[in-house]
Amino acid sequence: MTDLLYKCMQCGVCCFEIPESPGAKRIPLYPEEVDRLVDVAKERDIKFQVIEDLVFPDTINKKILVITYKILLNNEKKGCPFFDENTGCTVHEIKPYACQAYPLSLKRIDSFNLEITIDPLCHFVIQHREALKKKADMESIKKIFKNEYPKAEKFFRKNKRIQLKIRKLEAEKKISIPREITLEQFNDALKNWEREEIRTK
Ligand code: SF4
Numbered sequence: 179m180t181d182l183l184y185k186c187m188q189c190g191v192c193c194f195e196i197p198e199s200p201g202a203k204r205i206p207l208y209p210e211e212v213d214r215l216v217d218v219a220k221e222r223d224i225k226f227q228v229i230e231d232l233v234f235p236d237t238i239n240k241k242i243l244v245i246t247y248k249i250l251l252n253n254e255k256k257g258c259p260f261f262d263e264n265t266g267c268t269v270h271e272i273k274p275y276a277c278q279a280y281p282l283s284l285k286r287i288d289s290f291n292l293e294i295t296i297d298p299l300c301h302f303v304i305q306h307r308e309a310l311k312k313k314a315d316m317e318s319i320k321k322i323f324k325n326e327y328p329k330a331e332k333f334f335r336k337n338k339r340i341q342l343k344i345r346k347l348e349a350e351k352k353i354s355i356p357r358e359i360t361l362e363q364f365n366d367a368l369k370n371w372e373r374e375e376i377r378t379k
């Protein structure tokens with residue numbers, strides 16, 4: 179049994195570039211999340227930009243399939259434009275899945291087991307590193323991160339739906355994603371092919 183309970187310290191570290199590794203911070207967004215944040219940015223007159231993140235070439239239609247974008251952190255503060263120094267995240271109600279689940283993320287390792295990752299850069303994690311090491315089993319993590327774990331599951335299920343949609347489109351021969359491609363071919367496709375977003379509910 180554990181009495182350690184995650185509480186965000188509102189430090190904002192997760193909403194900014196990692197100073198030691200410029201360009202390494204990745205805040206991924208699904209296309210529908212981008213739409214919502216673009217609307218808010220317009221309402222608030224905030225500069226909000228994204229770039230493509232996870233993409234695949236579709237050789238049947240000669241299109242780049244866009245799965246996710248990521249927030250461009252190219253402003254003066256090198257941070258998410260929705261972060262406010264006094265109040266923290268200002269889009270809490272509609273923040274992306276990745277932010278809702280943070281500092282957790284889930285991936286499947288086999289048919290029966292999920293693996294959980296806890297971002298070591300989160301300040302709560304840094305502050306409680308030793309205690310977390312002692313409680314590294316899945317059940318303890320679910321209790322410590324009792325609000326974030328269900329969101330990490332939601333994020334995982336969303337990724338799963340996208341994978342299934344892609345597999346179905348491939349099985350129906352509506353798209354074809356090569357399992358091997360040279361860097362030159364990939365760069366050429368990125369430069370010349372149209373984009374198509376993969377969206378799911
Ligand atoms: S959406 Fe909110 S939580 Fe996510 S990076 Fe931006 S400010 Fe941080």
Ligand code: SF4
Pocket residue numbers: 185186187188189190191192193280281299300301302303
């Ligand atoms: S780094 Fe961790 S503690 Fe700091 S704002 Fe992000 S989630 Fe909260």
